Amino acid sequence: MTDDTNNLGRLHSRVGELAAARDITLTELAERVGISPVNLSVLKNDRAKAIRYTTLIGLCDALNCQPGDLFVLAPHPSNAQDG
Template sequence: MPIVVDIDVMLARRKMSVGELAERVGITPANLAVLKNGRAKAVRFATLAALCEALACQPGDLLRWQADDTADTAGAAHAEEEGSPVRG
């Protein structure tokens, strides 16, 4: 997935445990682990706001976009089949 979750980075910077953050945010440690490990399909803005408040950070400190390598590879292969140049 092209959205990368960096909650573990902020936890390390704040020297905070997953359990402590979950308690401050008001979610279960299991649900926080799903989000932290990038397995969540969505996050509520209220949860994102609570995470930012608890970690004293901005949403961009927790979430970032990263190009999906498989999509780039597939696009390049398709462009070569079509005989068009690949832009990179």
């Protein structure tokens, strides 16, 4: 459970950056994707623990990007120490 929680912290969402680059407000993006602004904020601020495929597809459509563009995974702490 603790490992899962630590691992979740490694995943950074780039939704905010992508939306800003495309000059789309979070409220507008939430409307386009069909989720609540609160949930979009949760995702943007890396507090989400899971994402629905429908949300992922909606975000990719709205931001004109691929799923891989939406997230960045930081290296595992043990790997980072080794490297």
